[in-house]
Amino acid sequence: MNKNKNIFALLDQEGPFRVEAEPDGPRLFSPRSRQWLRDLQAAGLVAKYRVTRNQLFELLGIRGFDEISALLADPERRAVVEQRAYTLLGNMFGLAGNQREIIARINSYSRIADGVINYLRAKVLANYASYIEMTNEIDSTRSPIDLLLIIFDPRYHRKARFEAKRKLILMNLAGTIDQRERETAVEQKFLRFLGFLNDQVWSRKAKIGELEIVYLLSRHHPESFACLEVEVKGREQLPATTGPNQKITMIKRRFFPWRGREIPVYVSIRKKPPEAKVLKLLRKGEENPAVAVDDELGLMAVVDSTLEVKIFQQHLTESAGRAGSLLTLEDLSDTLGGGDHQSASPGSSPQTEMCKFFARMGGMRVEFIVHTNRSFLNYIYQRGVSHDEYEVKRIFDSGVARLLFPSDIYEIDISEKREALLRWFRCRIEEI
Incomplete structure (x- = not known):
């Protein structure tokens, strides 16, 4: 989807929907209004403007922009408008419950919207x-009506009005994600997936949640920091100090049974949180989570060798069969034995080594990423490949950093900080 024609066009400070210094509404026949209309037509956004305007008027219960100032000055009318807006939004997102429950659910979208910004501030853009x-x-x-009216309130600074608009757009994405999760019963599927792993996949000789702590002692290339060799050690086998280009990485492993053996595997299981899904929609320029978010349920596994990667795949197939379901592998990509990693994701490196596939079973579609110890360490440490670097690159290369933090609103051109952040993350990866 062309992000210039969808909801993200409303956020673009370089487009016709940019937040100006003063919140002047469209004035018929004024030079500024005529120029704005030409900009709108040039961007192909006339239809988007009409749809958005009609939605805004419906939410506010008005017929024109000239009624907004009266609404701003009338607290009692605003309260009535707000209650009606919550009902309209609740019906749009298919929310069930009484008015208080619907209000609480919609207000929770504001926490997700704030969480998107706070995640970037705390991690990728922490500097x-x-x-x-x-x-x-x-x-x-938290109120959508309060945020909407702030956009048109001249008492608020330009930055505050931009952030109100940004929060509304992120809340809308959070609402569509929540609706999708309820329609597809993601929470229930996640619990079923955990049950399948505990009942059929992991060893019965260990208690649920019982883990073996081991350490990966690795030596890395001085230039690329790719893993050259790795050994699995117990705590008592570790050297007192590490040498140049050496790393010690702790992992906690489970076991799965195979032909009378117990094969160790480090596992990270996750259900992608709403904030991560919102960011994925932003990166892909896609409003529809059914299209953009295909990895709601996922598992990353790390085994000792490429042979054990194949054994793990076969064990999954047999485990699903014992649970009464055929398991089929979709979109299989394996670069553990060489070859370039093919990905449409901005910032992804072709040097990434992994075995990635989707397993369809029991009414679920689960993303699996399987590593060897060596490829897992490259995923953490290798220059140009590491996940920390990938997080930085995909936020910048997809245009999300510029979209969320435009330079004319903030006292910084965040798009110019990409290389500085990559250097900082590299330094932290290699020195800590």
Whole structure:
């Protein structure tokens, strides 16, 4: 989907929907209004403007922009409008329950919207957190109507009005994700997936959640920091100090049974949180989570060798059969034995080594990423490949950093900080 024609066009500070210094509504026949209309036509966004305007008027219960100032000055009318808006939004997102429950659910979308920004401030853009901090009044506002009216309220600074609009758009994405999760019963599927792993996949000789702690002692290339060799050690076998280009990485492993053996495997299981799904929609420029988010359920496994990768795949197939379901592998990509990693994701490196596939079983579609110890260490440490670097690159290369933190709103051109952040993450990866 062309992100220039969908909801993200409303957020673009370089487009016709940019937030200006003053929130002047469209004025018929004024030079500014005529120029704005030409910009709208040039961007092919006239239809998007009409749809958005009609939605705004319906939510506010007005017929024109000139009624907004009266609404801003009338607290009693605003309260009535707000209650009606919650009902309209609740019906749009298919929410069940009484009015209080619907309001609480919609307000929870504001926490997800704030969580998207706070995640970027705390991790990927942590070095510039003070520059991109949210205005207190916007951070504490949950009501969609209050946020919508702030956009048109001349008492608020331009930055606050931009952040109100940004929060509304992120809340809308959170609502579509929540609706999708309820329609597809993701929470129930995640619990079923955990049950399948515990009942059929992992060893019965260990208690649920019982893990073996081991350490990967690895030596890395001085230039690429790719893993050259790795050994599995117990705590008592570790050297007192590490040498140049050496790393010690702790992992906690489970076991799965195979032909009378117990094969160790490090496992990370996750259900992608709403904040991560919102970011994925932003990166892909896609409003529909059914299209953009295909990895809601996932598992990453790390085994000792490529042979054990194949054994693990076969064990999964047999385990699903014991559970009464055929298991089929879809979109299989295996670069553990060489070859370039093919990915449409911005920032992804062709040097990434992994075995990736989707397993369809028991009414679920689960993403599996399987590593050897060596490829897992490359996933953590290798220059140009490491996941920390990938997180930085995909936020910048997809345009999300520029979209969420435009330079004319914030006192920083965040898009110019890509290389500095990559250097900082490299330093942290290699020195810690």
